Amino acid sequence: MLHARPQLISAKLEKLHPTQITVGKLEVALKRKHWSELGKKERTAALASHWFPAILGPEEKxxxxxxxxxxxxxxxxxxxxxxxxxxxxLSWLNPVKFWTVMDHSQWVHPYGTDGTRHEFNAIPKHLEHLQDDPYRSLAGELRRAGGYAKDVTPFSEFLWADFFRNRISSDILDHDFNKALVKAKKLAASQEARYLPGWVGVIAAL
Incomplete structure (x- = not known):
């Protein structure tokens, strides 16, 4: 019989496992900057009020x-x-069944920096091994700039990142981020983007 586990628990950050392959390192840098500007009491309050949704998987990870x-x-x-x-x-499941459940529940995003799907074993074992996807940084910055609305759709920012991946060149993104952001704002308001979560454009008249 499975024993009940507490809902809110404390865990070592270095031992947490990701459920995606990439992050936007620019967004990580912005969060680091914000954290560094907080005082000791503000940091304590932030950690007390901020929890990470998690699944307990095989081997109690x-x-x-x-x-x-x-x-x-x-x-x-x-x-x-x-x-x-x-x-x-889900700790009682074997690894294959575990990842099948994770996938069908939309709790995992096994897509690499090129936007293609990978095997589950490509997902890093630790947070510090997450890869940088500049297009995810662009999507995050665009949302903060009001280019689209925050949405509850799982991994919605990655959908936006993939939308920009073949519409904004990596050269522009790498060498002139502001120019890429301006272009992203225009694209985000287009009819092409209306299928994406949080789209704030205007539906064209028939």
Whole structure:
């Protein structure tokens, strides 16, 4: 019989497992900057009020479902412990069944820096091994700039990142981020983007 586990638990940040392959390192840097500007009491309050949704997987390992950027930023800032909100205990499943359930529940995003899907074993074992996807940084910055609305759709920012991937060259993104952001804002308001979560454009008249 499975034993009940507490919903809110404390865990070592370095031992948490990601459920995606990439992050936008620019977004991580911005979160680090914000954290560095907080006082001791503000940091304590932030950690007390911010929890990571997680799944308990095989071998009693915790897999976080969200806030990978914040988690990596905290890790790089030397934070040791965070709070998890346990969503489900799947520790009794074998690894193959575990990843099947994770996939069907939209709790995993096994897509690389080129936007293509990879095997589950390509997902890093630790937060510090997450790869940088500049298009994810662009999508995150665009949302902060009001280019689209925050949406509850799982991995919505990655959908936007993939939309820009073949519309904005990597050269522009690497060498003139502001120019790329201006172009992204225009594209985000276009009819092409109306299928994306949080789209704030105007539906064209028939």
């Amino acid at each position: 915790y897999y976080i479902l969200d806030h990978h950027h914040f988690g990596l930023a905290l890790l790089e800032e030397g934070v040791k412990t965070v709070s998890l909100m346990l969503q489900k205990d």
